[in-house]
Each structure stands twice: as structure tokens, then as C-alpha cells.
Amino acid sequence: MPAKPGSDVTAKLVAALDAIDPAIVGGKPDQAVDLARSQCQAMYQFPKDKAKLVELADQRFTSPDHPQGFGPDKAAKINEALRATLCPPPA
Template identity: 50%
Template sequence: MRTTTTAVIAAGLLLTTLTACSGSDDDKVANKPSKVPTLSAADREAAREAAGLPPKPNATVTAAYIKALDAIDTDIVHGKTEKAVDRGLNTCSSVKSSPKDQAKLIDLTNQRFTSPTHPNGHGAATAGKILKVVRKNLCPDF
């Protein structure tokens, strides 16, 4: 009896799902690509500065930054250079807003620098090392 009831409920849910996904003219309008203008490189840099972020690093700085992170643990970058740079630049924003709150900065760094094998961060000790690398390479003036 339970098997039959479960099968009937599953079939009903499947039918409801398929009916809901059938699409309409309204869906076609909603799925049109937006025509939002893209920002120029100069506008993006101005927005970064306004947000308290340092400029995107050049290739030499990026290479030194990634090498320093890999020296701590290769799992920090885990092959995602652009993501590591973005996380570092976001950390710089926190450094600029709270330069003396080391505990907060370490906690935020630990939250930002995650990986598939460290989904909750690499721990406070490693986050402290990452923070030093970020400050030295990406935002030395903060």
C-alpha cells in the first residue's frame, strides 16, 4: 500500500513539475538577454578605488603573490589564480576599513580563502600568514 501511495504522489509531483516548466510567452520575454552597458576598464578601476580596493595587480605582482601563497600551502590557490587575486583584493578592502583589528582581519581572511578541501577556511594560523602575504603584495599602503 505504501509503495502504491508513494508512486502516485511521485507521479503527481512529476506531472506538476513538467506542467510548471512548459514555458509561455511571458517566460520568453523574461529570458531575453539584458542590455546593461558594460563598464570600461577606467570605470572599473574608478569603482574599485571608490570601494576602497587597490588597483588590480600587474602580472609581476600577481606572480609574486601567488608564489607566496603557494609557499604557505598550494591548496590556498588550488589552481584558481584569478579567484585568489579577487579574494586578496577583497581582503584589502577589509584591511583599509579595519587596519588595526587583527583578529577580525584573520577571521575574514579565513572565511574568504576556502578551497574544496578546506570549505571552512584553512584555520587562523594559516589565515594570518595569508593576510601577511595579501598586505605585502596587494595592499602595502593600507
């Protein structure tokens, strides 16, 4: 699991997730970061299994209005956003 990111990476992550759907972060950036870090760990465990990663992102990222997740299209975009901001951690 990647280390807890600094405020600059957190801001990029939150902006990337907000661009997909503001309800993903839902005003809880710390929670979004924790979920993102868990999803990163899954990305390292299943690097070739895109379908599983989409399924895990959809299960992991939920909100009161989306208790079953945001659907496979947004889950795939969440994974792309995490790869661009947090996974793997910038060198």
C-alpha cells in the same frame, strides 16, 4: 580596493600564497587575486583589528578540501602575504 595587479605582482602574490599552502590558490590565480583584493579592502577598513582580519581571511579563502577556511594560523599568514605583495599597493 586595490586595482587589479599586473602579472608581476600576481606572480608574487600566488607564490606567497603557494608557500603557505598550494590549496589556497588551487590553480585559480584570478580567483585568488580577487579574494586578495577583497581582503585588502577589509585591511583598510579594520587596520587595527587583527583578530577580525584573520577571521575574514579564514572565511574568504577556502577550497574544496578546506570549505571552512584554512584556520587562524594560515589566515594570519595569508594577511602577511597580502601586506607584502598587494596591500597597500606598491608605490
